[in-house]
Amino acid sequence: MRPRHDDPEIPDDVVGRDLDKVARNELKTLNKENAEEVARHLVMAGRLIEENPELAHLHATSASRRAGRIGVVRETLAITAYATGDYALALRELRTFRRISGSNEQLALMIDSERGMGRPERALEVGRSVERSTLSVPSQVAVAIAMSGARLDLGQADAALTELEIPQLNPDVAYSYSPELFDAYAEVLAELGQDEESALWRARAERADLALNGEPDDTIEVFEEEDDGSVQSEED
Template identity: 65%
Template sequence: MAALLVDEDPETANLHALSAARRAGRVAVVRETAAITAYRTGDFATALRELRTYRRISGRNDQLPMMVDCERGLGRPERALELGRSVDRAALETPVQVELAIAMSGARLDLGNPTAALGELEIPQLDPSTAYSWSPALYSAYAATLEELGRQDEADEWWARVDRAAAALEEAADDNAWETVDVVEEEVEGHDEHGAGGIDDTEQLGDDTDERDDADQLGGDTAELDDPDDELGEIDDDNPRDVEGSAAD
């Protein structure tokens, strides 16, 4: 229910997640879902607490980008950068590396340093020749940062690449192939406004953190482009409902 409702009604989705936490508060995906739904409601403090608990239970760092973003949401960009640097990025899965780069870039922008923000995004995955599932968000963040630096002509080129990457991925999805797709690059006379890429958390709400499909993992989809602490409450196993807050039954 949290996954079904998180886009249209994140507050109710969060109530379902809290209800699940009352029943299975020591299950990693439950605490992860509570974190994601809290994040979607803008409750960054609760989201960060739940993400720390999820990380402790699961031993995974796949939600590190969201943790960094929560620190940003709490007005602590320096702590966000410190957290992002606390893990060896090479040990993270590629989609997580990309999301972390975007979150770290945002923290640099929060500190008024767009040059450093651009540097955070200049990673090997910033490849204009091939579209992966993470490419539109990464290209968008890069374009927006170029605009911050007053480099509008370059920004326009990357905004155009956002559109081409999204179109190529959509075509691959329509073909049910998820294989490389050749796309003819065309002159784009105009483009829609785009914001910097954020954390795409909707698809992460699932039944199992370790057994998600390729779309949920934000990886594996490519298309060729021709281009010039446990703060929910200590869960009492004998009294699993002893948790503050209300939740959907």
């Protein structure tokens, strides 16, 4: 028997339409009433993941109990489980998500879940199990960061730096993933005792973050990916 689970409350103003269109499309195999409730729980999970991951996980669990065969539902359950530190559950749900969807886009989270379970060698094996060119560029970057972290777990700082030396490590342009990539590179440089170079990349990470999310900087170019896969640039 499954353990008792009480659905967390959802504010009346939260509606299924608040869920993004791609995710809503996955719920079309459900009846209308169930799809609405699942969507509302997914919306709440997304809203709460940063400030209250435990409550977000309860919403994801409620969605899973209503629609356990839907990829986005199992993906959300995995993400919230990871956020609460339940890496074993996260890994199990990520495997289920991959089996349902055929997608490897959450490979980085699988690597980090293995790391969270204290298995960096296994994390590296998981990362090498998928050809990175088959992933979207943001996912490729996320995998590089996760693999670098696994190398650091093993005390392999030089290899950790190599993992991050990818084409996207370009200080002159900024994508959504650039601040995290630059910051990870700075962290490894610091581990190697290259403090001056590390400080330079920390500054680049901050500048990229400002260009993307805050006050613009006139020395960096921001790029956004269009829906058709093309790239649009915007001079700051």
